[in-house]
Amino acid sequence: MSAGLVSVLFVAVALVAVGAFVATWKRDLVAALAGLPLMFGGAGVAFAGAARFSAAGDPKIFGQEVAALLAVAALALVALGVGIAGRGTSR
Amino acid sequence: MDSLHAIGFYVSAAVSLGGGLLVAFLPGRGGRGLVLALSGLGIAGLYASLSADFAGLVALVCYAGCALLIAGPRYRVVDTPVGMVWRQAGALAAAGLFAVLAYAAFRGDFIHATYNGGEFGIAGIGRLLFAHDALATEAVGALVLVALVGATAAWRVRERGR
Numbered sequence: 556m557s558a559g560l561v562s563v564l565f566v567a568v569a570l571v572a573v574g575a576f577v578a579t580w581k582r583d584l585v586a587a588l589a590g591l592p593l594m595f596g597g598a599g600v601a602f603a604g605a606a607r608f609s610a611a612g613d614p615k616i617f618g619q620e621v622a623a624l625l626a627v628a629a630l631a632l633v634a635l636g637v638g639i640a641g642r643g644t645s646r
Numbered sequence: 647m648d649s650l651h652a653i654g655f656y657v658s659a660a661v662s663l664g665g666g667l668l669v670a671f672l673p674g675r676g677g678r679g680l681v682l683a684l685s686g687l688g689i690a691g692l693y694a695s696l697s698a699d700f701a702g703l704v705a706l707v708c709y710a711g712c713a714l715l716i717a718g719p720r721y722r723v724v725d726t727p728v729g730m731v732w733r734q735a736g737a738l739a740a741a742g743l744f745a746v747l748a749y750a751a752f753r754g755d756f757i758h759a760t761y762n763g764g765e766f767g768i769a770g771i772g773r774l775l776f777a778h779d780a781l782a783t784e785a786v787g788a789l790v791l792v793a794l795v796g797a798t799a800a801w802r803v804r805e806r807g808r
Contacts, residue, residue, distance in 0.1 A: 558652040558695075564751030566659040566692065572744030573666035579736025580670050585716070589682050592712045593666045596689040596705065603698040620774045622693060622701040624786045626708040631786075631793035633712045638797025 563604030570597030588636040595629035655695040662688025679717025683710055700771050 574593030581587040599622030606618025665685030672678050686709020693702035775783045 557649070558655045561751060562655070563696065565748060566655075566663070568744060568747035568751050569659075569663055570666065570689070571747060572740050573663060573670070575740035575743055576737055577666065577670045579740055580733055582733070586675070586678060589669045589678060589712070589716050592682065592709060593669070593685060596662070596686070596709075599701065599705065600689065600692050600696075603693055603696045603701060607696045607698070616698075616770050616774060617779075619693075619698040619701040620771055620779060622698060623704040623771070623775075624782065626701070626705040628786055628789055630708040630711045631790040633715050634797050635793035637715045637718075638800040 560604060560608040563608070564601060567597045567601035567604065570594070570600060572597075585637060585640045588633050588640075591632055591636075592626075592629040595625045599623075599625040651695045654691060658688045658691030658695060660688070661685070662692060664688075676717050679713040679715075682716055683713035686710065686713065 571594050574590040574595075574597060577590030577593060578587045579590075581589075602618040602621040602625070604618070606616060662685045665681045665688055668681040669678055669685065672681060686705060689709065690702040690706040693699070693705055
């Protein structure tokens with residue numbers, strides 16, 4: 556069993572699509588925010604996979620760096636969204 | 647990628663995608679936060695199987711934070727006036743996006759090369775973050791600062807309004 560770049564990109568694409576699905580499907584705006592980290596995670600997986608399987612270009616760990624930055628950005632945006640949406644009713 | 651890493655990759659992919667789908671369909675905020683954390687665990691596993699251990703660790707912490715925010719007591723419901731038809735159209739658009747990106751992924755390829763995977767690589771990533779790509783790191787830092795200040799300001803305005 557093995558996994559190549561195409562498998563990694565398929566999983567990344569599926570994560571982005573699931574995140575977009577969550578963002579559009581949920582009626583509650585704050586619940587829709589949960590799709591954002593999924594989309595960012597998909598982008599990060601694509602970056603990490605490209606860095607893992609690419610032969611040309613230095614440095615090799617550029618994809619890891621972008622993936623880490625995307626995770627931090629997703630956390631910041633969810634915090635901002637939950638904070639801005641603070642005028643609704645609790646459920 | 648050897649068999650052990652490949653098994654880890656596919657199991658992590660199933661966990662992350664299954665958790666992501668459950669985020670869409672679970673009703674309560676507690677359950678949604680739990681499955682978002684589960685999905686984050688799967689994404690961290692994906693990073694680890696791609697020899698991106700440091701990114702996996704960062705993702706684990708950040709997704710746990712996202713799950714706490716989604717499931718926490720600060721959560722407030724903000725209903726949108728968008729109707730069911732438009733939400734279904736958005737879901738179909740997400741499926742279309744998957745089809746287009748999957749085609750692009752199928753067509754894409756890179757030159758395969760040997761990779762010295764398995765090392766944590768924190769020193770190299772630190773050099774990248776704070777020397778080679780310092781501007782991008784500072785941009786994300788500024789985004790985090792603005793987000794936290796904005797969230798704090800929004801919470802304070804809400805408390806004053808009561």
